[in-house]
Amino acid sequence: MMNSMKTIKMMAFLAVFALAFTSCDDDDDAPAPINEEEVITTMNVMLSDGTTTKMLTVTDDDGDGPNAPVISADDLDANTTYQGTIQFLNELETPVEDKTAEIAEEDLDHQVFYVPSSGLSATITYNDQDANGNPVGLDFTLTTGDASTGQLTVILLHEGDKDAAGVSDGDPTNAGGETDIEATFDISIL
Amino acid sequence: MYRYLSLIFVFFLFSASAQECNLSMSGYIIDLHDNSLLENASIRIENTNLYAVSDEKGFYKISGICPGKYKVTISHINCEDLTRNIKIERSEKITFSLEHHLESLNEVLIKGELYNVKDKSAITAQISHETIDKFSNATLGDALSSLPGISSLNTGNAIVKPVIQGLHSSRVLVINNNVRMEDQQWGIDHAPNIDINSAANITVIKGSSALEYGGDAIGGVIIAEHQKAPLKDTIMGKTILTGMSNGRGGNIATNLIKAYKSGFYLKGQGSFKRTGDFEAPDYVLSNTGVQEQNLAFEIGLNKIKYGFNVHYSLFDTEIGILRASHIGNVRDLANSINSLEPSFVSDFTYDINPPKQDVRHQILKVNGFRKLKDFGKIDLQYAYQNNRRKEFDVRRGGRSGRAALDMELQTHNVLAKLKYDKAENFESKFGVELTYQNNFPNPETGVRRLIPDYDMFKIGSFWTGNYQLNENWFANAGIRYDFTYVDAQKFYQQSRWDDLGYQDEFEDIIVEDLGTQLLTNPTFNFNNVSANLGLQYSKNDWVWNTNLGTASRAPNPSELFSDGLHHSIAAIELGDLRIESEQSYKLSTQLKKTFTKWQFDLSLYYNYINNYILLEPSGFEQTIRGAFPVFEYKQTNALLTGFDFALGYDFNKNLNYSTNFSYVYGQDLTRERPLINMPPANWFNRVSYRFNKFNDLKLDLSSQLVFEQTRFPDDNFSTPILNPDTGNFDNILIDISQPPQAYHLLNFRAEMPLKLNFAEAQIALNITNLLDTSYRSYLNRQRFYADELGRNIMLQLKLNY
Structure with missing residues (x-):
């Protein structure tokens, strides 16, 4: 009988202890804000013909938030060869963080695809390779043909299969993987 | 019927005394453990020839007792003898409680x-x-x-x-x-x-x-419920070893109990599971390995009148998530759905890589009870739970080793229950429960929190009562009230805040404006009332149960706060601070009967849910990743109704057949469309045969037929998707609604007991998906990406010692 009284007392004690403990635990410190580290808010495609540089830019300030990205593209010149580079930025961080190096470091897992629409007179060839001899797409050549208008879709793919058919030629159809960036630019070749 | 079974009365001892020996003693003999009445217990007054035997109602009466002090011994075949010293000066009513023999x-x-x-x-x-x-x-x-x-x-x-x-x-x-x-x-x-x-x-x-x-x-x-410790000096245990072909792994589980006659016991239990990638009939399901380790200890004391136990358990699991189910945007989703094969298939491996879940759950529990004389029982319990969930995503920049979601949910709970069971046909329980819960999402993830920091306080109180009207009718009723207070601290993206229309309604909960993000302090009070009424009628092996209940549920954190992209379905899911509690009204009835050779069980139910919380599609969002469908938590009125049917037939002692069938109909009454993810009709059949020869070998063949779910909401959407061959965008219908086709699986099991000199053993061979059928299940969230498991051959050895 004494035993059971002890048990009950102990239970009661534990209960009180638990409540006391939890109320101490209840700090009102505000949680720290998190700025997404991996988010890419801005992609700049720079096309240089040796004298001038044309810019294709997409910016999405709120990442996966509801605001639609803002897309802009300079007009391109007909029958011109452009040396292209691409840059990925996280503008939510101060100072602005350049994510391009992160992608270059993991070049085996990344590939940028440039897909012109059928009406757009432009061809793209890759100028860079990863350790396996597959393209990465951070350096490329864009050659325009006659004047035309259309779209250029730029896709950054993570962990796609670069050995799948057509992938190293710039066709994402069989690559699988997951899309980190996808933006479509309205292009006029004048 | 009230009747003495016997009353034998031989002669008066100490008759020389002048006292009149006309006193009597009567009462009941009851089982101390469950209060049942004991028939055929003998009550003997020592040093006299007076004794009685209790009747079928446990009643006894001894007459012709002289005043004085006596020693009375009560015996029953199932119980330990009880001896009491009593003083009789007038006729008395005395009830004796007997304790069972240890074995019984x-x-x-x-x-x-x-x-x-x-x-x-x-x-x-x-x-x-x-x-x-x-x-x-x-x-x-x-x-x-x-x-x-x-x-x-x-x-x-x-x-x-x-x-x-x-x-x-x-x-x-x-x-x-x-x-x-x-x-x-x-x-x-x-x-x-x-x-x-x-x-x-x-x-x-x-x-x-x-x-x-x-x-x-x-x-x-x-x-x-866990295994209870026996009341004897013993050590007992069980070990189960299982090996399986699919996943090329196995499992070991062990359970040990050391018990003493005094009621004291120690328990230990552990299990370990490891498998590599599982396999569908046509391919490896890459990154689906599992590692799980569990441990539990308990120490306790079990007396008839009081007892306590202290319990600790650890559950720890690491589960690989199918690599192909982690996708980027709607184009990837369309590719996965249309390709019919997972986009990532590698060779079999035991490695578990991101995406994966790493979950650890710990419980510490202290429980004590005490029987209250002439009343019942009081039960007190404190439990602490710590749930740590880490989810790892495929991430860039070497961050895959860092959890993308890391939440620690801690819950303290105190529960006090008081039970009254001393009346013959009435039993009642009353209880109070206090809960404090804290959720801490670790900011080290570098990914915005899926569920915010919050504190939750909850107080609940319930009353239940059972009443046995007569031998046929039984009734029970209960009511419960819960009050919940939630105090959260959540960051909203400014754009999301505006998009959800919170700027006017919730302006007062903004704590701090950080430019692109707002820190807010949403608080909630929920009052929930639940009640239940049940009736049972039983006669001649027929049992009819009917239950009418209402339950009320406060919205969970996911329904209130969800805010982000789900990589597994390429969808944005949004909670809503305006969500209220949902309330169900459920009527169920069940008819069952056990005949000598066959038994059946049919239950029907009708569940109407007011303010049912569900995810509804609500348009599209364009992001730099591409396009995503958006799903928002909304409330509607819903109806779920259906039936479950089970039937068994014993052809003879060796051959047995059983079947069961379930159907559920779910309808969104507000939007007049079917509810999503309702289980399709399901028909299960089993034949088993036990050989008397071959060492009691038992063979068991079962078949599971799962029908195609034809009632589903159409959440399909069309969206422009890049055609890489032309560079143009084609409008593609993304079919996320169509349930997979019906499928049929066969399973086989053979088991045989083995006699070992140190243990009772059983060896079993179990084959699931015997025909290696390729199929997909509507109730699998990965049905867009891969088939279900192929054939799995398992060998199991069970030892009881």
Whole structure:
């Protein structure tokens, strides 16, 4: 009988202890804000013909938030060869963080695809390779043909299969993987 | 009938005394453990020839007693003799309580006290330890889905959530060893953190009638009870070893109990599971390996009148998520759905890489009870639960090793129950429950929090009563009230805040404006009332149960706060601060009968849910990743109705057939369309044969036919998707709604007991998906990406010692 009284007392004690403990635990410190580290808010495609540089830019300030990205593209010149580079930025961080190096470091897992629409007179060839001899797409050549208008879709793919058919030629159809960036630019070749 | 069985009276001792020997002593002989009345107990007044034997109502009477002091001995065949010194000066009514013999008490302690004994009219289904042992290498959800009316909602094959008559997650309470599991059960891909090997018995209550465990069981309650320690000096244990071909792994589970006659006991239990990638018939399901390790200890004292126990358990699992199910945007989703094969298939490996889940659940419980004389029992319990969930995503910049989601949910719970059971036909329980919960999402992830920091305080109180009207009719009733206060601290992106239309309505909860983000302090008060009324009529092996219940559930954190992209379905899911509690009204009725050769069980239910919370499609968002469909939590009125049917027939002692069939109809009454994720009709058949020769070999062939779900909401959408061949965008219909086709699976099992000199053993061969059928299941969230498991050959050795 004494035993059971002890048990009950102990239970009661534990209960009180638990409540006391939890109320101490209840700090009102505000949680720290998190700025997404991996988010890419801005992609700049720079096309240089040796004298001038044309810019294709997409910016999405709120990442996966509801605001639609803002897309802009300079007009391109007909029958011109452009040396292209691409840059990925996280503008939510101060100072602005350049994510391009992160992608270059993991070049085996990344590939940028440039897909012109059928009406757009432009061809793209890759100028860079990863350790396996597959393209990465951070350096490329864009050659325009006659004047035309259309779209250029730029896709950054993570962990796609670069050995799948057509992938190293710039066709994402069989690559699988997951899309980190996808933006479509309205292009006029004048 | 009131009658003395016998009253034998020979002569008066001490007759020389002048006193008149005309006093009597009468009363009842009852079983101290369960208050049942004991027939044929003998009551003897020592040193006299006076004695009586109790009648069928446990009543005895001895007359012709002279005043004086006596020693009385009461004996019963099942009980220990009881001796009492009494003084008789006038005729007295004295009731004696007898304690069972140890062996028979063990029967009561070990086999008795199942949940349904307490609440007879509830519509329940149970799995015994034999079934649990068969699923030693699987999960709670797998074991339960063998019951009629229970199915499972899966993410891959290792994350299995039980579904009771169409409802799951926060609508199903899981009670593990008398502790209500708080394991972030709101998530569709969060399986119950229970080691199936720790349970000795699992009861499913298909409704909200188990009010003592919670009032929010809109779907039902799953109660897992652990093995009870026997009251004798013994050490007993069980070890189950399972090896399986699919996943090329296995499982070992061990259970040990050291018990003493004094009631003191120690228990230890552990299990370890390791598998590599599982395989569908045509390909490896890459990155679906599992590692799970569980441990539990308990120390306790079991006396008839009082007892206590201290319990600790650790559940720790690492589950690989199918690599192909982690996708980037809608174009990837369209590719996955249309390609019919997973986009990532590698060679078999034991490695578990991101995406994966790493979950650890710990329970510390202290429980004590004491029987109260002439009243009943008081029960006090404190439980602490710590749930740490880490989810790892495929990340860039070497961050894959860092969790993308890291949440620690801590729950303290104090539960006090008072039970009155001293009346012959009435039993009642009253209880109070206090809960404090804290959620801490670790900011080190570098990913915005899916569920915010919050504190939750909850106080609940319940009353239940059981009344046995007569030998045919039984009634029970109960009511419960819960008050919940939630105090959260959540960051919203400014753009999301505006998009959700919070700027006017919730301006006062903004704590700080950080430019692109707002820190807010949403608080909520929820009042939830649940009640239940049940009736049972039983006669000549017929049992008819009817239950009417209402349950009320406060919205869970996911419904209130969800805010982000789900990589597994390429969708943005949004919670809503305006969501209110949902309330269900469920009427169920069950008719069952056990004949000598056959038994059947039919239950029907009608569950109307007011303010049912569900995810609805609500348009599209363009982001720099591409386009995503958006799903928002909304409220509607819903109806779930259906039936579960089970039938068994024994052709003879050796050949047995059983079948069960379940159907559920779910309808969104507000939008007049079917509810999503309703289990398709399901028909299960089993034939088993036991050989008298061949060492009692038992063969068991079962068939599971799952029909195509034809009732589903059309959430399909069309969106422009890049055609890489032309560079143009074509409008593509993304079919995320169409359920997969019907499928049929055959399973085979052979088991044979083995006599070893140190243990009782059983060896079993179990083959699931015998014909290696390729199929997909509507209730698997990965059905867009890959087929289900192919054939799995398992060999199991069970030792009882």
